[in-house]
Amino acid sequence: MKNHKIEWVILDAWGVIYTKRNFIHSFLYPFLKQRDPHIQEEELYKEYYKASRGSFTSKDFWESIGFKEEYPVIEQQYLNSVSCLDDHFLEWIPKFKEHYRVALLSNDVEEWSKFLLQKYNITQHFETIIISGEVGFRKPSVEIFEYFLEITNASPSRCVFVDDRLANLKASAEVGMNTIRFIRKDSKTPFCSEFEVGSFQELWHVLLNDSS
Structure with missing residues (x-):
C-alpha cells in the first residue's frame, strides 16, 4: 500500500464489525432449533x-x-436476539472517518442487514453501503467489488478491503484492491493478505504506519 495513498477503507460486516463470523451457526440455527427441533x-x-x-x-x-405463519413476528424476534457488535468499532470509527472514506460491503439478506445497522445506530458511519442481497452479487464474486468501484468511481489501488475470509480477500485483490485480514483467533489457513490484524486498534495502526 505504500505506493498509493489510501482513500477508501471498505469493511466487511460479519467477522469484522460484528464479532461472529458465522451468524447462522451462532444465532439463526440455535434460535430456530428451539422452535423446530427437526x-x-x-x-x-x-x-x-x-x-x-x-x-x-x-x-x-x-x-x-x-x-x-410466524412472519414477520419471528423475524423481529430473531433480529432482536442478535447481539454481536464489536464495541471497539464505535470507539475507533471516528478516527477512520477523519482520514478515510469508509464503506461497508457485506454478504447478507438486505432486510436483515438494514435492520441491524439501524439497531446498532451505525448506518451514518458509512459513506457507501453494499449488501449482496440488494445488488445481486455475493463475495467472493469479483462482480461485487467491481460494482463498488463503478458506483464510487474509486481507484482500486487506493482502496483497502478488510475481511476475515481469505476467499473474499483474494477476490478483492483480483480487481486491484489492497487487503487486510481481520481475524480474532489464530488460524492455520494459508496467509494471502498483505496484513493481518485482530482488532480495530491494530487496523488503525497498520493504516497509519503504512501511510506515513
Whole structure:
C-alpha cells in the first residue's frame, strides 16, 4: 500500500464489525432449533444463500423454511436476539472517518442487514453501503467489488478491503484492491493478505504506519 495513498477503507460486516463470523451457526440455527427441533442447519444455509443473493426476500426465506405463519413476528424476534457488535468499532470509527472514506460491503439478506445497522445506530458511519442481497452479487464474486468501484468511481489501488475470509480477500485483490485480514483467533489457513490484524486498534495502526 505504500505506493498509493489510501482513500477508501471498505469493511466487511460479519467477522469484522460484528464479532461472529458465522451468524447462522451462532444465532439463526440455535434460535430456530428451539422452535423446530427437526430443522436442518444445511437447509438454512441453502435458503439463506438464495436470499443473500437477492433471489427472494426475507419473507420468502421464512416461508421456505416453514415459518410462513410466524412472519414477520419471528423475524423481529430473531433480529432482536442478535447481539454481536464489536464495541471497539464505535470507539475507533471516528478516527477512520477523519482520514478515510469508509464503506461497508457485506454478504447478507438486505432486510436483515438494514435492520441491524439501524439497531446498532451505525448506518451514518458509512459513506457507501453494499449488501449482496440488494445488488445481486455475493463475495467472493469479483462482480461485487467491481460494482463498488463503478458506483464510487474509486481507484482500486487506493482502496483497502478488510475481511476475515481469505476467499473474499483474494477476490478483492483480483480487481486491484489492497487487503487486510481481520481475524480474532489464530488460524492455520494459508496467509494471502498483505496484513493481518485482530482488532480495530491494530487496523488503525497498520493504516497509519503504512501511510506515513
